[in-house]
Structures are given as C-alpha cells and as structure tokens.
Amino acid sequence: MALHSKILLGLLCGAVLGVSANLGLGPEHAAIALVDRYLAGPVGQVFLRMLQMVVMPLVFASIALGVAGVGDVRRVGRMGAKTLAYFLGTTALATGLGLIAVRLVQPGTHIAVATREKLLADYAAKAADKIEAAHTADFGVDTLVGIVTRNPIASAVDGDMLGIIFFGLVFGAAVSMIRADLRQAMTTWLEALAEVVTTIIDFAMRLAPYGVAGLIFGVTSRFGFDLLAPLGLYVGLVLAALLLHATVTMGLIIRLLIGVSPLVFFTRIRASLVTAFSTSSSSATLPTNIRVGEERLGIPPQVCGFVYPLGATMCMNGTALFEGITVIFLCQVFGVSLDAGQMAVVMGMAVITSVGAAAVPGGSIPLMVGMLAMFRVPPEGIAVILGVDRILDMARTAVNVLGDHTAAAFIARSEGLWDPGQLPVDEPAPRHESDLPAHSRRSL
Secondary structure (H helix, E strand, O other), X not given: OOHHHHHHHXXXXXXXXXXXXXXXXXXXXXXXXXXXXXXXXXXXXXXXXXXXXXXXXXXXXXXXXXXXXXXXXXXXXXXXXXXXXXXXXXXXXXXXXHHHHHHHHOHHHOOOHHHHHHXXXXXXXXXXXXXXXXXXXXXXXXXXXXXXXXXXXXXXXXXXXXXXXXXXXXXXXXXXXXXXXXXXXXXXXXXXXXXXXXXXXXXXXXXXXXXXXXXXXHHHHHHHHHHHHHHXXXXXXHHHHHHHHHHXXXXXXXXXXXXXXXXXXXXXXXXXXXXXXXXXXXXXXXXXXXXXXXHOOOOOHHHHHHHHHHHHHHOOHHHHHHHHHHHHHHHHHOOOOOOHHHHHHHHHHHHHHHHHOOOOOOOOHHHHHHHHHHOOOOHHHHHHHHOOHHHXXXXXXXXXXXXXXXXXXXXXXXXXXXXXXXXXXXXOOOOOHXXXXXXXXXXX
16 A cells, blocks of 8 residues: 555544544543553654654755755856746745635634634643744844854754754855865765655654554544544645646746746646656656656756756745645644734745755655744644645645746746747657657756
C-alpha cells in the first residue's frame, strides 16, 4: 500500500475509533484517558517531535542552497534577477489570494464556542500565556529589527524561524560570492545537509500512519464530529483557491505577459501537470518539465536549464497559498485572532518558507509545524489536516509546476529568445529520457 494510502487509513481508523469512543463512552471516560496517555498520545508525539526536530536545519539548508544555487548575482545578471522577481511576485499573489479567501470564508470559525474552549484547555493549557501574547503582539519596527538574529544558534534553539530564514538568506548570498572552489565545497555540504534532513523526514513519514492515527484519536475522542465539518470546508477552500489562482491569476499572466492563449498553454504542458499531480513532487517532475519546455513550448535549452531547476526549489505558488490558508485556519480553530500586521507576517512567512519546503511529497509539513509554533498554535493542531494533506499536496504541486512553466516562458520572451506566436508543431512528446535531445539529457 502506498504511503499516502496508509496515512489516510490511519486517519480513518483513528477518527472512527475516536468518534466511537466519544459516543459510546463519553469524552471524560477513564479508558479514553488511559489509551490517550499511554498509547495514542506517545505514538503521535514521537511522530510530531521528529517533524519538529528537522524544521530549523531544513529551513536553513533549503534557503541557503536556493540562494547559493542562483550563483553570483553580479554574474547571473538580468536573467537571474528577473527569474527571482517573477518567482517571488507570483508566489506573493498566490499567498494573498489564499489569505483573502480564508478571511472571507473563515472555515475554522465553524466550530462551537464550547468546542474551541475545550480545544484550548486540552491542547494549550501549558501555552496559555503564549496564546495571549499572540492576541496582543504588535507588528512594528521592533519586529523588523528582530528578524536580524544576533545568534543563529540561539534562534534555532528558541524556534525563531524568522531569524533562521534571515541567516539562511545572508549565508546563501555570501556562498555565491566566495572563491569558486570554496563555493563548490560549501554548496556540496549544503546539498548533503538538505539530503540528510529530507531522509529524516522520510523516516518520520514512515511513522505518519500511526502518528496520525494517534493524534486524531486524541482529538476525535474528545470532540466527536465537531471538528470534521470544518475540515471538509477547509479542504474545499484550499482546492478552490488553488484552482482560482491557476485559472485566473496565472491565466491573466499567460495571456498578458506571455502572449499565449491559456487553453493552448495548459494543453501544451499537460504532461507536466499530470506528472506533478500524481507524484506530488516538483523534483520528480523536473525531467518532464525540461522536456515539455523545450519540445512542447519551444523554449531555448539555456533558459530551460536555468529556470526549471531553480523553479523546482523556489517557485512554490501552490505551497505558499496552502501554508497561508492552513495557518489562518488552525489559528481560527484554536481561537487565536491575528491583526493586520500579523497577517502580513503570515503572508511573508508563507512566501519565504515555501522556498524552504523540500520538493518531495509532504515536504511542507515540518515547516507548517514551525509556523504554527510562531503563532502560538499547539503543534498537535497539525493532526487536524495531516490526513487530508495528500490530495492537497497533489493539487498544490501541480500549481507549483504551472508556475515553473510560466516563469520559463516569461523569461525567454522578455530576453527576446522565444516567440509565443511560433510554438512547435503539436506532436506526441517522447516517453523516455533516452528519447530526449542530447542537450536536455546533459541539463539533467
């Protein structure tokens, strides 16, 4: 059975057992407390702690590697600057759309007041002061100054993700400017660190079916059906926002900035979209992206070889939109209200941390745990959405890949290297890497 199927099965088993216990024995029964204390709770906490363990090294390695991978900005020049601006601009548009949608629909508020109060009592009793701080904290000059960490190690220990992000950005920029041999050595080290962290995430995700079952049992045994309806509304909202961004926001960019009919563009890249949707991995879709970009869109190899690998790490429209909606949803679930300044922080964090998300299935989950801690939401809250994350992961990866293709087409056209009016003849694309042109195989 595939891992995502096991996670869904774990969610269903935990939810069924929890709801059954809630209805049959009552939420305060001693047997439920015993199971949660000595079985379900510990299993869920082990899984959760493994995710929390890798948040800071994952953010640092991914962001530093992404910035260093651009190369010396002075050398890359105009194309590199335009590529980064496009990635960040479209990701910010996606995040803004997601935040507007979740503020309008407010799926997390469709929970009875008594249920929300019990959630806070059960999951956040030890963090009551921190939750109060989230209500009263202001976003101002001190917050901006505080982003510049005085001690990155202390920031990692304290869970200061903004400080680690800033250090990662500066570190990656510095790596891109040092001597070539040293730059290669440091890049290799960062790649190794990112690979190690990703492997640890893989270990954690192997525990996910059991961890999700344990965590969701603890929630549903206390609250029964009260959390399930808002969860369905949340899933529908994320999927609708992703579809709206892909068809309207990106559709306008394709029409106005790229100069191609959106329908024609989507038809040309459908192989990439299907691969992204089925694998939930931007990295796994990279070979298909390069092939489709060169053969179905006619984008020059030098643009494909630069934009697509960078996009697999840094162009995360769908991930940023998902993270923004999820953070606000869980804040609503746990009764943590955010003002305009804090919403701006959520938007900025979603844009930046989406770059730090591993380009593999479930790669954004550890970062979500870290963001929840920033806004004083109990990390256990991630259990509410883990079981439905697979379908959302598939959809947001497809949106990420759409962003990669629009970026490549935009950069190629703006550099005068591609004419949108002269697309290649529409013919079946090769099925195997061996069928790729030699320059495509070299770029891989």
